[in-house]
Amino acid sequence: MNKKILFFLFGIVHLGCQKNNPEEQLEHLTGYWEIDRVEIFEDSVINYKINATVDYMEFDSNKGFRKKVKPQFDGSFKTSDNKEEISARIENDSLRLYYKTPFDEWKETVISAEEKKFSVLNRDGKIYYYTKFTSLLDNEDEEEK
Secondary structure, eight states: OOOHHHHHHHHHHHHHHHOOOHHHHHHHHHEEEEEEEEETTTTEEEEEEESSOOOEEEEEEEEEEEEEEOOTTSSEEEOOOOOEEEEEEETEEEEEEEEEEESEEEEEEEEEOSSSSEEEEOSSSSSEEEOOOOHHHHHHHHOOO
16 A cells, blocks of 8 residues: 555656646647556556557647557558547646546546657556557668668
8 A cells, every 4th residue: 555655656756847848748649659668656567569559649729539549551540439538738737638438537647748758647646658659661661761
């Protein structure tokens, strides 16, 4: 129990140390993202080497959505009609993402967001680290240059 409290406090302190402007953070979130790693506790991290699904996020002003998509070998994506509505708000100098589906509502706090990576703290105290998705075709194009 004490580890959870310490981890949560670490997350809050970590959030306070970030230099990112919340408005600039939001500008970076539209795009295809894959989970790089999840920090469950300070000394417990799950690394993701391969992701079968990718998160696609799109924002127009402070409203947006997130969908799970499956990359295909031809560079396209398989998707469904399911999506999570997102409302972005700046609260206490932090960017908060409020998600809503027909089944649940929750909030995440953006820790940092840049052009090629971002991280969020979820309601369970876990920190998710995302990197910009690049397909295998993108890598082949770079090798040919």
